[in-house]
C-alpha cells in the first residue's frame with residue numbers, strides 16, 4: 600500500500616518509519632527545499648494547492664493523512680475529488696485550524712475550556728480581554744505553534760500595541776489558566792469506530808515549547824484518566840474521526856480544561872515509540888487503514904526530552920546513557936527549532952527521575968522546574 604502524507608516534517612518522518620515494518624510505502628507532498636522525510640520517502644515538491652502537484656501526489660495512493668493542521672482544507676477537497684480518502688477528515692482539520700471555531704465546537708459539546716472571546720480588529724481587544732478578565736493570553740486564531748503568535752497580558756497597559764505586535768491578525772483572548780499542571784491525552788479512533796486511549800502524559804513547556812513529557816503521568820488517578828477519555832471520546836465521535844487525536848489539557852483543582860486539539864500524531868506522544876506497546880505513529884496508520892488498533896499499554900515509565908535549537912552530536916547523546924533512545928530529524932539547527940528527541944525508560948519513577956537528571960546534566964540541557 601502507498602500512503603500519502605501532507606507535510607514532510609519530523610512527524611511525517613516518524614509516520615513513515617513506523618509504517619515500514621508493516622510493509623507500507625510513503626509519498627510526501629511538501630513545498631520546502633529540504634524535508635525531514637527526504638531520503639526515507641518519495642516526495643512531490645510542490646504547493647499544497649497546486650493542481651499539477653496534487654495530480655502527481657495523488658496518482659496511485661491508497662489514502663492520505665497529514666502531519667500538520669495547517670494544510671489547506673481545499674487540498675483535502677481536491678484529493679477527495681481525485682478519489683483519494685484523507686484521514687482525519689475535513690471537519691477535524693477545519694476546526695483545529697482556528698482557535699475560535701475549535702473552542703466553540705468544544706463548548707457546544709459541553710467540554711470545558713478557558714473562557715475565550717474572539718478579536719477581529721484592534722478595537723475589539725479591550726472588550727474581549729475585559730470579558731475573560733486579566734490575566735489573559737492573546738493568541739492568533741490561525742497558524743500558531745510552539746507558542747508563536749501569543750502574548751500574555753497581565754495589566755491593562757500590556758494591551759497597548761498588542762494587536763500590532765501580534766501582526767494585526769484575528770486573535771482569540773483566553774483567560775489565563777493558573778493550572779496545576781499540563782497533560783495530554785492521545786486517543787485513536789478506527790474506521791469501524793473503535794477507540795483506544797493511551798495513559799495520560801504529563802507535559803512541561805517553557806516559552807510555549809514542549810520540553811519534557813512523562814508517561815504515564817505521575818499521580819493520575821483512574822478518575823482523571825476516565826475524565827480525559829470521556830472528553831476525547833466525545834470529540835472523536837462528534838467528528839466521526841479516524842486516526843490519532845491529541846488533546847492538550849490543563850489540570851486545575853482536579854478538573855480538566857481542554858487547551859487545544861491536534862488532529863494528528865503529537866510531540867507529547869513521541870515517547871510511545873519505545874514507551875508503549877504500540878507507538879502513536881503505528882496507531883495512526885492502523886486506525887486510518889481500517890486495521891485493528893494496537894495495545895496502548897505503557898512499557899515501563901518513560902520520559903521524552905526534546906532537543907531544541909541545537910542538538911549535541913550523536914556520539915555525545917549516545918555516550919550520555921547507553922539506555923537512551925535517540926531520534927534526530929535531520930534538520931538544520933535554528934533557534935527554537937525541534938531537532939530531535941530522546942526517550943528514556945525505567946522500571947520505576949525514581950529510577951526514571953535519576954536517569955533523566957543524569958542525562959540532562961551530561962548533555963547540558965536545562966530541565967523544566
Ligand SMILES: Nc1ncnc2c1ncn2[C@@H]1O[C@H](COP(=O)(O)OP(=O)(O)O)[C@@H](O)[C@H]1O
Nearest residue numbers: 713736743744745746747773774775776804807
Ligand atoms: N490560557 C492559558 N493559560 C495558561 N497558559 C497557557 C494558556 N494558553 C497557553 N498556555 C501555555 O502556552 C503553551 C502553548 O499554548 P498553545 O495554546 O498550546 O499553543 P501552541 O499551538 O503554540 O502549542 C501551553 O502549552 C501552555 O503552557
Ligand SMILES: [Mg+2]
Nearest residue numbers: 745847858859
Ligand atoms: Mg499546544
